[in-house]
Amino acid sequence: MNSTIAEPKLYNIDRISFSLDPANGVPIYRQIIQQIEYAILSGRMRSGDRLPTIRSLAVELKINPNTIAKAYNELEIRGILVTQVGSGTFISDKKPDGGEDARDRKIQEVLGRFIDEMQNLGVDKRELAKLIEACDERRTR
Amino acid sequence: MNSTIAEPKLYNIDRISFSLDPANGVPIYRQIIQQIEYAILSGRMRSGDRLPTIRSLAVELKINPNTIAKAYNELEIRGILVTQVGSGTFISDKKPDGGEDARDRKIQEVLGRFIDEMQNLGVDKRELAKLIEACDERRTR
Amino acid sequence: MNSTIAEPKLYNIDRISFSLDPANGVPIYRQIIQQIEYAILSGRMRSGDRLPTIRSLAVELKINPNTIAKAYNELEIRGILVTQVGSGTFISDKKPDGGEDARDRKIQEVLGRFIDEMQNLGVDKRELAKLIEACDERRTR
Amino acid sequence: MNSTIAEPKLYNIDRISFSLDPANGVPIYRQIIQQIEYAILSGRMRSGDRLPTIRSLAVELKINPNTIAKAYNELEIRGILVTQVGSGTFISDKKPDGGEDARDRKIQEVLGRFIDEMQNLGVDKRELAKLIEACDERRTR
DNA sequence: GTGGTCTAGACCACG
């Protein structure tokens, strides 16, 4: 299966796993940003943790270093990462955007979008509950 | 706050409501496409229903007519809309892309993405059930 | 004097003037950022104003479009600019980082650094006052 | 707040105080250079004074010895420091770069940059005078 | 026409 074309892949690097899908419309650098954000919010990575180097990630994910730099850079501007040239990129001390319950707020945001979409599809709360219920170990790919 | 710039807005036109957010990353024309698709899948609009004219929509939504034309055009290519020059744009007879259970498949797709994201945020099934539970008519904006 | 090498230059574009010095150590994109920030803080540019297009600025300043894009991009991440692909880049509504007296705070920041430096050079307040005094229309270059 | 990451700190070593901020854009080794230069220009250190050893400074400032070596090295190249193997690093006899009025020229340079920046922020001479006036012993951190 | 994404590569600065 040595595909030369875009396929979703999953990579495990340090404490963070990157699952990139180059063909799903969401820019690669944005997928990277999200996965780092979520790794922090969920507690898989913490203040002071070092991220993979740009170059190693680039090799691992088989993408251009600049793409990763762009992701790291945005997170640095937002105060989530700190880079020290020569020694690497680290998760900052700053609590991401609003302290304690950043994770809860993110969850609510994702949940909100989900419910809106479901409503738009005409799914009511009852039906929704059943759907969630039905999600047993059907969690693959 | 007489904003000259991008803000999310909600418009009610015929049977379809458009809630556009020019600054959320998703292209406007794609937001329009989705809302029409969902209106059909959920049964709010049916074969033969007439859509707003491009011009009226453009005025209403305060966006470029080309943007709407692009959305209508893509939907026409996919066989979901048909335009009859001189009389307007209508929802076609064709069952949208995959017959009977198009809606179900869409629902599963949205659900899948949602659960993946929640998992990434470290929310397990139990917690998820509670969250959904908690969603009483707290449906805002 | 058709120098092929780095020289400071001053350009006047719309309401904003860019004086770039490619050889002063400060990255070009960062000089651009600062000049936009200051143009806003000083009131020369206001919410809703359109910035020069990336390409026109690139031609004008004779630098690579990506460099300008990088500057605009950072300002967008910080919420100072908003871009609408297809129509341009605009100054956002958001009051820069702390509302009303953003300018005052910036002034204090610059002033603070200045006084620290002067102190390090052994200049006391009295001497400082005299120096400022002496700055009549000796404002050249 | 047991930060593992960059924070500005102030250290007092012999007659020279180092206030380093690893996250302010200016490279650490350059901050060291400047502080030594200013200590000399202001007369806090004089010809023949001995500087802290690289190792002790490295421990004190909690930074990489190479960084300090780089700073000392550049100052040595410029003739401001001399190292005598086995006994340490000293301030040279040479008047720093331009004899008598090196300090004055440095002051003018700093002053010039300051006034340019203030002008860019729309601060005129009158306002400036007031600002300086207002700087009583409000010298913090 | 607008800006965005991604690649490629050169060169620099830092530790």
Place this chain on the structure above:
DNA sequence: GTGGTCTAGACCACT
């Protein structure tokens, strides 16, 4: 070895 800056150019998406 680290990341940063800048260039160049291809291709895409949006208005």
